[in-house]
Amino acid sequence: GRHLATGCKDGAVFIWRVDDLTLRLSVARRYHIGEERGGVACLAWSPDSRLLLCCAAEDSSDVLVWCVSPPPLLPPASAAAHHHSLLAESHLNGASVRFCAERRQLGPQRFSRGGTPEESLTTAAWFPDSVHFVAGGIRGQFYLFSLEAGYRKSWDFIRVVALATRTDRDGNTAALAADSFGRVRQYRFDTMQDETLLQEDGSIIAMCLSRDQQVAALNVVNSGLRLWDLQHRVCLQRLAGPGISQGGYCLHACFGGLTGNFLASGSQDNCAHVWRIGGADSQPDSTTACWSQPSDDCTIRVWLPTARRCPAAATDHGSGGTAATDGSSGQASANLASSPATHSPSDSNPDEDDDDGILE
Numbered sequence: 288g289r290h291l292a293t294g295c296k297d298g299a300v301f302i303w304r305v306d307d308l309t310l311r312l313s314v315a316r317r318y319h320i321g322e323e324r325g326g327v328a329c330l331a332w333s334p335d336s337r338l339l340l341c342c343a344a345e346d347s348s349d350v351l352v353w354c355v356s357p358p359p360l361l362p363p364a365s366a367a368a369h370h371h372s373l374l375a376e377s378h379l380n381g382a383s384v385r386f387c388a389e390r391r392q393l394g395p396q397r398f399s400r401g402g403t404p405e406e407s408l409t410t411a412a413w414f415p416d417s418v419h420f421v422a423g424g425i426r427g428q429f430y431l432f433s434l435e436a437g438y439r440k441s442w443d444f445i446r447v448v449a450l451a452t453r454t455d456r457d458g459n460t461a462a463l464a465a466d467s468f469g470r471v472r473q474y475r476f477d478t479m480q481d482e483t484l485l486q487e488d489g490s491i492i493a494m495c496l497s498r499d500q501q502v503a504a505l506n507v508v509n510s511g512l513r514l515w516d517l518q519h520r521v522c523l524q525r526l527a528g529p530g531i532s533q534g535g536y537c538l539h540a541c542f543g544g545l546t547g548n549f550l551a552s553g554s555q556d557n558c559a560h561v562w563r564i565g566g567a568d569s570q571p572d573s574t575t576a577c578w579s580q581p582s583d584d585c586t587i588r589v590w591l592p593t594a595r596r597c598p599a600a601a602t603d604h605g606s607g608g609t610a611a612t613d614g615s616s617g618q619a620s621a622n623l624a625s626s627p628a629t630h631s632p633s634d635s636n637p638d639e640d641d642d643d644g645i646l647e
Contacts (some may be wrong), residue, residue, distance in 0.1 A: 289305045352396050408428060448493075485522075495542060512526040
């Protein structure tokens with residue numbers, strides 16, 4: 288949770304660094320995917336927090352992956368103690384480490400199947416190994432990629448609205464895809480098997496999973512925010528509140544808190560709502576850990592509990608819309624243990640300014 292990635296409608300992507308002591312944000316890096324792409328539609332950190340995945344708007348046929356964070360540097364006293372764990376991590380995530388070593392000075396890697404104008408990749412999600420990821424869009428493309436081999440497999444004619452990944456008790460990872468028919472379906476790329484997990488009455492706008500991957504939160508048009516038990520495939524609860532029902536805006540939700548028992552969502556009444564999940568009646572709550580909120584007024588607000596409250600609005604360059612924190616397992620708009628004062632990226636001195644991968 289020490290970095291926050293935000294994307295804008297003008298194609299700008301900012302990496303904000305969090306100061307552990309002052310809880311202020313500063314721009315660490317700045318990228319640009321090109322205004323002709325129609326803006327940033329999706330950002331997702333890899334589970335090991337080294338890589339940042341970016342999908343553009345509907346007319347984009349590729350996915351960009353940046354190497355943002357190198358392996359952490361440990362003090363000498365800790366280095367020996369963690370030697371074996373680092374070797375194990377290097378073995379498990381070798382492809383991720385090699386990718387960073389090769390691409391850090393070369394800019395982002397582009398992933399696509401054919402790169403034709405008919406393709407559209409607007410949403411994506413990482414697998415737990417930080418090597419494979421799935422990407423899709425509403426024009427019927429749904430692909431599996433890897434950092435080493437690029438395109439691997441695909442399901443045809445799946446109009447994908449939102450993606451997530453889920454690992455079962457046997458260690459098998461499947462992709463969950465919310466499609467244009469109001470369904471959430473599970474796809475196994477290793478066995479090429481698929482099944483429907485749930486059916487909503489309306490169109491699904493966004494989807495996120497709880498920390499234990501047992502509950503899905505769906506933002507549904509005209510139905511608000513609905514919680515589903517994925518194991519038993521039943522709707523647990525509909526979370527109500529002023530402005531929660533979908534209308535003219537795309538609202539997103541995310542799980543957060545120290546134990547993952549809070550759910551936050553934007554609304555159409557200019558408010559952010561937070562619920563404590565797990566009781567008989569889930570009501571909005573304001574005691575959760577810090578979390579970030581992008582908005583269409585070109586700001587990103589980071590909220591703190593009352594005891595640690597301080598000015599918390601950061602001004603972005605373009606029209607804001609997408610945010611994701613590292614260590615959030617790829618979930619957008621995740622919680623962030625920090626808070627900035629009013630800040631503009633133009634006032635900072637970022638470490639890198641990358642225009643579509645080319646350092647300025």
